Amino acid sequence: MTQVDYSSLIPNNVDLSSDLRLKRALEAWYPKYVEWWKTMGPVGFQDSEVYLRTAIGVDSEGWAKFGFVKMPEYRWGILLSPQEEDRRIGFGQHLGEPVWQEVPGEYRAMLRRLIVIQGDTEPASVEQQRFLGQTAPSLYDMRNLFQVNVEEGRHLWAMVYLLQKYFGRDGREEAEDLLKRTSGSADKPRILGAFNEATPDWLSFFMFTTFTDRDGKMQLESLAQSGFDPLARTTRFMLTEEGHHMFVGRTGVERVIQRTCQILKENGISDPHDIQKVRSHGGIDLPTIQKKINFHYSVTLDLFGAEISTNAANSFNASLKGRFRELKIDDDHRLESSTYPVARPIDGRVQIEDMPALSAINARLCDDYIADCENVLKRWNHVFATTGIDFALTLPHRAFHRAVGEFAGVEANPQGELISETEWNDRQTEWLPDDSDLQFILSLMQQTTEPGKYANWIAAPRAGINGQPGDFEYVKVAA
Ligand code: BYC
Ligand code: FE
Ligand code: FE
Numbered sequence: 001m002t003q004v005d006y007s008s009l010i011p012n013n014v015d016l017s018s019d020l021r022l023k024r025a026l027e028a029w030y031p032k033y034v035e036w037w038k039t040m041g042p043v044g045f046q047d048s049e050v051y052l053r054t055a056i057g058v059d060s061e062g063w064a065k066f067g068f069v070k071m072p073e074y075r076w077g078i079l080l081s082p083q084e085e086d087r088r089i090g091f092g093q094h095l096g097e098p099v100w101q102e103v104p105g106e107y108r109a110m111l112r113r114l115i116v117i118q119g120d121t122e123p124a125s126v127e128q129q130r131f132l133g134q135t136a137p138s139l140y141d142m143r144n145l146f147q148v149n150v151e152e153g154r155h156l157w158a159m160v161y162l163l164q165k166y167f168g169r170d171g172r173e174e175a176e177d178l179l180k181r182t183s184g185s186a187d188k189p190r191i192l193g194a195f196n197e198a199t200p201d202w203l204s205f206f207m208f209t210t211f212t213d214r215d216g217k218m219q220l221e222s223l224a225q226s227g228f229d230p231l232a233r234t235t236r237f238m239l240t241e242e243g244h245h246m247f248v249g250r251t252g253v254e255r256v257i258q259r260t261c262q263i264l265k266e267n268g269i270s271d272p273h274d275i276q277k278v279r280s281h282g283g284i285d286l287p288t289i290q291k292k293i294n295f296h297y298s299v300t301l302d303l304f305g306a307e308i309s310t311n312a313a314n315s316f317n318a319s320l321k322g323r324f325r326e327l328k329i330d331d332d333h334r335l336e337s338s339t340y341p342v343a344r345p346i347d348g349r350v351q352i353e354d355m356p357a358l359s360a361i362n363a364r365l366c367d368d369y370i371a372d373c374e375n376v377l378k379r380w381n382h383v384f385a386t387t388g389i390d391f392a393l394t395l396p397h398r399a400f401h402r403a404v405g406e407f408a409g410v411e412a413n414p415q416g417e418l419i420s421e422t423e424w425n426d427r428q429t430e431w432l433p434d435d436s437d438l439q440f441i442l443s444l445m446q447q448t449t450e451p452g453k454y455a456n457w458i459a460a461p462r463a464g465i466n467g468q469p470g471d472f473e474y475v476k477v478a479a
Contacts, residue, residue, distance in 0.1 A: 004057050004079065011077030013058060014161070025164045026078075029175055033157075034072055036179045041126050042149055045133045046072055047478040050146050051465065053244075055079055055154070058237055066466045068476065074150045078161045081236035089227040090326050091333040092319035099229040103166050107318050111228060112167055112174065114321060117191055118219065118235075119159030119178050122152045124195035125208070127183035132205055135445035137455035141202070143465065143474035144248045148209060151241045158234045166230065193403065194299045201441045202458075203256060203284060207296035209249030210376060215303045217242050218324060218369045225322025250376055251461060256284055257380055258459040261387040272391045279440060282456045286391050288441070291433045293393060294414060297373065298401035306405040307342050307363035308355055316361050323361065324368040340364055343398060344406045350399055350416050362405075370398065401432065449477055 004013045009027060016023050038046060049068040057063045058079050069075075087099045103111055126149050136142035156178060163171035181188045189196045194212055199205050220242065223235040263283035264272055272278075278285040305312060315321040316335070323329060331338060340360035341352045355363070373395055384391050397416025399407040411424035414431055433441075448455045452471030464472055 004077070006056065006075070006077075010157075011056075011075050011079075013077075013079055014165075016078070019165070022165050025172055025175075026161070029160060029164070029172075032176070032179055033076075033153075033160075036123065037126075037153060038072060040123070040182065041130060041153070042071065042133050042146060043130050045142075045146070045475065045477065046070065049476040049478075051143055051468075051472075051474045052147055052150060053466070055237075055241070058082060058240075060240075063240065071146060071150060074153070076150070076154045076157045078157055079237050080230065080233040083229070083233060087229060087232075089319045090225055091322045092227070092317050093334070094227055094319040095333055097227075097319075099227050099232070101229055103228065107228075107320060108167070110315055110318060111231070111320055112163070112170065114223065114315065115159050115162050115231065116174050116178070118223065119156055119163070119174075120181060120191045121195050121216070122155040122159065123178060124181075124183045124190040124192075125149075125152050125199075125212070127190075128195065128197070128199040128208070129205060132199065132202060135202065135447055136449075137202055137445075137458050138448050138453060138460075139451055139474040140454075140461060140465065140472075141252070141458075142449075144252075145205065146475070148213075148245050148248060151245070154241070155238050158238055162230060162234060192303055194303055197299060200438070201445050202252070203289070203292055203441055204296070206249050206252030206256065207292050209245050210253055211249070211296045211300040211373065212303070213242060213245040213249060214372060214376075215300050215369065217246065218304075218365055218372070221324050222321050222326075222365060225326040227319035231320075250379060252458075253289070254380055254383060255459040255461060256457065257286070257289065257383045257393075258387075259457055260284055260286060260289070261383060261389045262459065264389055265387065272389055282444060284441060284444070284457050286393070288433065288437050290393055291431060291437060294396045294400065295432050297395055299403075301366060301369075301398060302402060302404040304366040304369065304405075305362045307344075307366065308359045308406070309362045310359070312361035313358045316358060321361075324365055335361075342406070345399065345410045345418055348418055350397070350412075350418065366398070370395070396431070449475075 004011060008017060010016060047070060050071060052069050053064040053066050054075050055063055055077060056065050058081055089095055089097050089099055129149060132145055133142055160175045163175050181190050183190045184196045199208055220235040220239050224232050226232045260278060260283045263278055263281045267281055269277045272286050275285040275287055335357040338357040339354040340357040340363060342355045342360050342363045343350050344353050377393055377395055380393050396414035397412060399412035399416045400414050402408055411419050411421055413419055444457045451473045454460050464470060
């Protein structure tokens, strides 16, 4: 396997120095990327020294080093997981054939579309989070935000590498366009819905990294099965980094819940539904946390596309995009005659119908995602068990608040009962954050930069990053 070359402008383990055409294309893209980072990336802090991890290898042990860097000088590298010898395609029409090292001509358009959509989400999330440094609840959290941001930047590099190496001129054009679309823009928005929503406050950030980065995990897991080996190896390495993003989200929300439980106890508030009392002590009340879950989870479910999808069937059949843990599934991996149970609105209620499994690939991935989210909710609810607070957070039903797929045309409550539009209009602020909730959360967002100190609405983490002590100065904020 090619060693990681750390001496060149673009650290890589793809032997870039021997592919001059590609090297030139990437070096031409590099300054445009840095320009994008400086204008659309984190606002402020570009001159601050941040304690960041940088990928320096692809072994499961010791693949990263930690140290202080200024973000624009971060070493965004191109790193692929090691090539597996004699790897065979695990699903679809090409099951059992050797994996492809070049793009099969007939699948070029389909593959390019998948890579572009994946690539588009990465810079989008950086754009969505660009103002959050200014309201970070601690230096620890600020550093985690910037860590996630630079790694999403690296994920963009990963997709741009594939586009520029394997898709010629079209690929170079797509790489340029990835820097031209902007999250939330009216005329050139990002491709997928959730990536045009604002991430205005830190609870939103923690919910986003819990739920939306977890969609990233599921999609990357599916692409990691791909018969196109460079895509499989690229996404495998991205998954190594993704773990931290979801950790930041899950533990972030957990720390908010911990702090709120503390406020309830310290102040003898017996009813956890008493929103005003919790708010008057500067905590985020539990019903509002539930509403934020409802919002971010439902918006993220939309990212799986329609439950019944020809696109998904085609990319599975073409052996380009597999299922979650494809190789562990006990079936024929071709799905020409099997069925899969899919929830659909029929006769005014949600019913399960068996559909051709090939068409239901998105539905299945979504089910795997929901199971993963259920585990997160268990961790959060564990805080109530240990603090003796009588409360439970839940995931809303998949039919709730959907804009894509089977449930796009109907209204449902969080329990999954289909309701009239009038009832939806009357009651949606019971289930989703309204302006006053969002304004309240925003009112708490004030920057805390004293090492070891945390804003009042969030508990301290259990441990420091990379074993650092509690009062470690993770970001040396430049004057
Ligand atoms: N918004 O057959 P359909 C991450 C479009 S997150 C807008 O239902 P398909 C990250 C669709 O494009 C992971 N449009 O769906 C997380 C299609 O349009 P065209 C990102 C949507 O294609 C946090 C039409 O509707 N990676 O990495 O089976 C931070 C019908 O599509 C939406 C990927 O998504 C939507 N929500 O599945 C940073 C993997 N949904 O082509 C990063 C690559 C659907 O007819 N993408 N449409 O004009 C894919 O695998 C698939 O494209 C999707 C959609 C799963 C997204
Ligand atoms: Fe990513
Ligand atoms: Fe991520």
